[in-house]
Amino acid sequence: MDHSILMAILLLSPFVGFLINGVRYKQPTYKISGGIATAAVFISFICSVLLFSDLVGMPADQRKIHVKFFEWLNVDKFKVDAAFYIDQISGIMILIITGVGTLIHLFSTEYMHHDKGVTKYFAYLNLFIFNMLILVLGDSLLTMFVGWEGVGLCSYLLIGFWFTDKDKAAAGMKAFITNRVGDAAFLLGMFILFSTFGTLNIQEINGLAPTTVETSWMGALTLGTMFLFIGATGKSAQIPLYVWLPDAMAGPTPVSALIHAATMVTAGIYMIVRLNPIFIMTPNTMLVIAIIGALTALMAASIGITQWDIKKVLAYSTVSQLGYMFLAVGVGAFGAGLFHVMTHAFFKALMFLGSGSVIHAMHEEQDIRKMGGLKKYMPITHWTFFLGWLAIIGIPPFAGFFSKDEILWLSFHSPMGHPVLWAVGVVSAGMTAFYMTRLMCLTFWGKSRVPKSVHPHESPAMMTIPLIVLAVLSVVGGWIGIPEVIGHTFGHIPNYLGEWLAPVVRPIPNLAEADHSLEWALMGTSLGVASISAFISYHFYVKSPEIPGKIANSIKPVYELVFKKYLVDELYFKTIINPLVEVSRKVWYYIDVNFIDKITYVLADLIKGGGGVTRSLQTGNVQIYAMYIAIGLVIALSVIIIK
Amino acid sequence: MTPDVFLFWFLALLIIGSGLAVLLFTNPIYSALSLAMTMVGVAAIFITLHAYFIAGVQLIVYAGAVMVLFVMVLMLFDIKAEIQAFSSGKISGAIKLISVGLLSGLIVGGIIMGQKSFVGELSKDAVQVAEAQKVKKSTSPDAATKELGMVLFSKHIFGFEALGVLLTVIAVGTVALARSRGGTHHAK
Amino acid sequence: MQNNFFTDISLNHYLVLSSILFVIGMAGVLLRRNVIVILMCVELMLNAVNISFIAFSKYTQNVDGQIMVFFVMTIAAAEAAVGLALAVTIFKRFKEVNIKFFEHLRG
Numbered sequence: 001m002d003h004s005i006l007m008a009i010l011l012l013s014p015f016v017g018f019l020i021n022g023v024r025y026k027q028p029t030y031k032i033s034g035g036i037a038t039a040a041v042f043i044s045f046i047c048s049v050l051l052f053s054d055l056v057g058m059p060a061d062q063r064k065i066h067v068k069f070f071e072w073l074n075v076d077k078f079k080v081d082a083a084f085y086i087d088q089i090s091g092i093m094i095l096i097i098t099g100v101g102t103l104i105h106l107f108s109t110e111y112m113h114h115d116k117g118v119t120k121y122f123a124y125l126n127l128f129i130f131n132m133l134i135l136v137l138g139d140s141l142l143t144m145f146v147g148w149e150g151v152g153l154c155s156y157l158l159i160g161f162w163f164t165d166k167d168k169a170a171a172g173m174k175a176f177i178t179n180r181v182g183d184a185a186f187l188l189g190m191f192i193l194f195s196t197f198g199t200l201n202i203q204e205i206n207g208l209a210p211t212t213v214e215t216s217w218m219g220a221l222t223l224g225t226m227f228l229f230i231g232a233t234g235k236s237a238q239i240p241l242y243v244w245l246p247d248a249m250a251g252p253t254p255v256s257a258l259i260h261a262a263t264m265v266t267a268g269i270y271m272i273v274r275l276n277p278i279f280i281m282t283p284n285t286m287l288v289i290a291i292i293g294a295l296t297a298l299m300a301a302s303i304g305i306t307q308w309d310i311k312k313v314l315a316y317s318t319v320s321q322l323g324y325m326f327l328a329v330g331v332g333a334f335g336a337g338l339f340h341v342m343t344h345a346f347f348k349a350l351m352f353l354g355s356g357s358v359i360h361a362m363h364e365e366q367d368i369r370k371m372g373g374l375k376k377y378m379p380i381t382h383w384t385f386f387l388g389w390l391a392i393i394g395i396p397p398f399a400g401f402f403s404k405d406e407i408l409w410l411s412f413h414s415p416m417g418h419p420v421l422w423a424v425g426v427v428s429a430g431m432t433a434f435y436m437t438r439l440m441c442l443t444f445w446g447k448s449r450v451p452k453s454v455h456p457h458e459s460p461a462m463m464t465i466p467l468i469v470l471a472v473l474s475v476v477g478g479w480i481g482i483p484e485v486i487g488h489t490f491g492h493i494p495n496y497l498g499e500w501l502a503p504v505v506r507p508i509p510n511l512a513e514a515d516h517s518l519e520w521a522l523m524g525t526s527l528g529v530a531s532i533s534a535f536i537s538y539h540f541y542v543k544s545p546e547i548p549g550k551i552a553n554s555i556k557p558v559y560e561l562v563f564k565k566y567l568v569d570e571l572y573f574k575t576i577i578n579p580l581v582e583v584s585r586k587v588w589y590y591i592d593v594n595f596i597d598k599i600t601y602v603l604a605d606l607i608k609g610g611g612g613v614t615r616s617l618q619t620g621n622v623q624i625y626a627m628y629i630a631i632g633l634v635i636a637l638s639v640i641i642i643k
Numbered sequence: 644m645t646p647d648v649f650l651f652w653f654l655a656l657l658i659i660g661s662g663l664a665v666l667l668f669t670n671p672i673y674s675a676l677s678l679a680m681t682m683v684g685v686a687a688i689f690i691t692l693h694a695y696f697i698a699g700v701q702l703i704v705y706a707g708a709v710m711v712l713f714v715m716v717l718m719l720f721d722i723k724a725e726i727q728a729f730s731s732g733k734i735s736g737a738i739k740l741i742s743v744g745l746l747s748g749l750i751v752g753g754i755i756m757g758q759k760s761f762v763g764e765l766s767k768d769a770v771q772v773a774e775a776q777k778v779k780k781s782t783s784p785d786a787a788t789k790e791l792g793m794v795l796f797s798k799h800i801f802g803f804e805a806l807g808v809l810l811t812v813i814a815v816g817t818v819a820l821a822r823s824r825g826g827t828h829h830a831k
Numbered sequence: 832m833q834n835n836f837f838t839d840i841s842l843n844h845y846l847v848l849s850s851i852l853f854v855i856g857m858a859g860v861l862l863r864r865n866v867i868v869i870l871m872c873v874e875l876m877l878n879a880v881n882i883s884f885i886a887f888s889k890y891t892q893n894v895d896g897q898i899m900v901f902f903v904m905t906i907a908a909a910e911a912a913v914g915l916a917l918a919v920t921i922f923k924r925f926k927e928v929n930i931k932f933f934e935h936l937r938g
Binding site for chain 3: 751
Binding site: 621623624627630631633634637638640641 | 730735738739742743745746749750752753756
């Protein structure tokens with residue numbers, strides 16, 4: 001089929017779903033609304049598959065599908081078209097977005113069945129998919145920004161979905177405002193790039209990338225990429241703008257699965273991978289990216305160990321895994337970063353949906369201290385979650401192992417990386433294994449601490465089928481990117497993903513030849529660390545549950561600090577938010593109330609007075625009116641005659 | 644002094660005099676009669692201007708119908724004399740008189756100022772042309788009326804028909820307005 | 832001056848006559864109290880305009896002026912009829928024709 005038709009259907013199908021559900025947003029019909037929404041995304045998925053297969057059929061160096069719908073802006077030298085571009089990178093992304101999106105829509109249909117605003121929910125979800133597709137497919141930074149803002153909006157709408165609860169509404173606002181700060185940085189980055197290159201079209205920018213590395217910290221390209229990266233930290237929840245993601249758990253769980261695990265938060269990494277020709281020429285920015293990524297991974301993992309809410313654990317896990325992805329792109333391993341995006345989408349969405357299933361069965365209880373032993377009540381949920389757990393802690397041959405391992409290897413081996421970064425990555429991997437195992441133990445294994453009034457049961461098919469599909473993907477998803485070292489050993493299995501992305505991803509400059517034995521050693525180290533942590537965690541939480549409590553008590557101040565998320569939120573409130581609110585209040589009082597309002601009152605009184613004066617002209621006496629006419633006539637005639 | 648000139652001045656004084664009389668008499672019946680006199684004078688002026696048909700219409704319509712109407716209505720009201728004929732208010736009255744005077748002065752001044760450029764020549768030309776074309780455009784009553792009729796019924800036929808409609812509407816409206824039960828309200 | 836002004840009747844004379852009559856009529860509208868007399872002064876103004884039209888018609892040899900007067904006359908008559916009907920109605924209702932009592936349109 002013609003590419004422009006496929007592209008149009010791909011983009012417009014979720015938008016049409018949004019419109020249809022939008023106009024009937026008051027109906028509580030979950031089957032119809034869910035059906036429409038899921039069908040819309042599924043149609044997009046079919047189109048993605050068709051376009052992707054067309055892409056596969058093309059020769060490797062010409063894999064692009066470019067569709068221009070209309071010219072959007074044409075001002076002097078600034079041209080932006082409403083055009084969309086599928087290449088190797090965005091091809092993968094659209095498959096993930098629409099595929100995982102369909103599964104999550106299906107899950108939501110059952111999960112939200114008792115909510116009165118279910119149609120509104122599906123409208124928002126479809127709008128989100130539409131905007132996310134614009135983000136990944138836009139061929140200009142400005143089009144991408146449209147999608148960027150759009151997903152921020154949908155995120156706000158969906159996080160604060162139950163807005164009648166003040167805290168939930170506040171969480172939505174927090175997400176939006178933090179995102180906005182990032183968006184401001186993104187805009188600045190776009191301005192700098194435009195003034196440097198004269199265009200915002202991504203392919204043109206990539207083509208105009210310099211061939212020599214820019215070493216200055218104040219160089220235009222470095223500043224541009226730095227600002228873009230700050231924008232990415234807002235969207236993808238890195239330090240310093242990650243604070244919204246744990247609060248975002250206030251929204252419905254499928255929202256967390258879709259937006260805050262699989263798609264929106266990966267937008268930052270996607271943007272960097274797309275623009276890799278210019279990022280790779282600014283090593284200073286890359287250094288900052290790698291450091292922030294590693295630090296975020298570490299910090300979030302440490303907080304994740306202490307949390308008691310199942311969704312918060314997964315949220316911090318997401319922040320931590322995003323840190324890994326940024327670490328990857330920071331050392332130049334763009335392909336590895338994208339690979340981890342894909343595998344993370346599978347297993348994190350799986351785990352979020354699994355937690356949704358658990359919460360549903362526990363009648364909206366989210367505290368894992370009140371769970372335990374759910375394995376025998378919810379077998380499908382348990383076994384799919386189990387596969388996701390294996391994937392995230394990095395056990396071969398599951399998906400997470402291959403992607404995470406490649407990141408760790410390249411953070412050690414790349415000339416832009418450093419052994420310290422690798423070490424931080426390994427420690428975070430250890431912590432990841434620890435808290436994920438802790439989650440499994442406290443939720444599914446061990447003694448049951450479920451209160452007597454709650455009778456957990458397995459979720460219906462519409463919820464378990466997506467879980468099963470995602471579990472299968474978590475198992476096999478990693479096999480398309482098997483690194484060379486393993487592939488060679490086990491009989492020439494090629495690194496499909498690496499080959500697929502090679503035409504559009506610049507290789508790491510000055511990459512030395514890989515020392516296989518070193519690679520095996522590092523792989524073994526990280527695998528060992530992860531396994532040992534998992535085992536320790538199992539011992540703590542299932543075999544001897546009193547040990548963690550004792551450890552926490554013995555390091556109480558440190559524990560309290562970590563449990564309170566390092567008091568980052570409190571810091572932000574004290575230093576930024578409260579002063580701003582105070583200043584705003586003063587400005588409101590002194591300028592708006594005292595000054596501007598007074599001006600309007602004075603004006604109004606003047607006009608009233610004037611009106612009173614002119615009112616006295618209306619005497620009601622017709623002859624007086626005729627006199628006015630005569631006077632007017634006299635004046636007019638005298639003016640004419642004098643002229 | 645030629646008859647035309649004498650006629651003009653006589654009629655001019657007659658018209659202005661009776662116009663002032665309309666203004667100044669306190670008894671409204673006297674005002675009405677003065678108005679009738681003015682109308683007749685105006686009809687005579689029309690005749691001096693060779694507009695014979697219009698003069699006839701003036702007499703029939705204005706002096707004959709409209710004035711009769713006025714007098715009839717006045718008789719209906721049965722007012723013998725005005726308690727107060729003129730509007731009160733010295734200041735407003737003064738302003739009115741002054742403005743009216745100024746207006747007349749301005750108009751006359753404007754006319755006289757324009758005379759050199761336009762009207763003076765035109766009057767001489769008109770007389771010459773009229774004399775030259777005495778054969779073609781004669782100013783006899785029949786020829787003038789015939790010419791008027793030709794133009795009226797060819798160029799201005801639409802206005803003529805519209806006027807007919809207007810008169811019908813007026814007739815109906817007036818009857819509706821003045822019905823004994825007070826206009827267009829239905830009877831109880 | 833004497834010769835030209837009083838013996839040569841030009842368009843100006845008729846226009847001045849018309850304007851004086853018009854101004855008299857306007858003064859009447861402004862100054863008289865009786866509704867009927869006001870209507871009569873309006874008729875006076877219309878007549879003044881008619882004189883002016885016919886004068887122009889004669890001095891520009893164009894018969895359209897007379898046709899205009901024809902129309903004006905008809906409409907003036909119609910307007911007088913309607914105005915008088917209204918005055919009759921008002922008189923029946925208020926038993927007064929003094930416009931001093933009709934200042935209802937005040938602000």
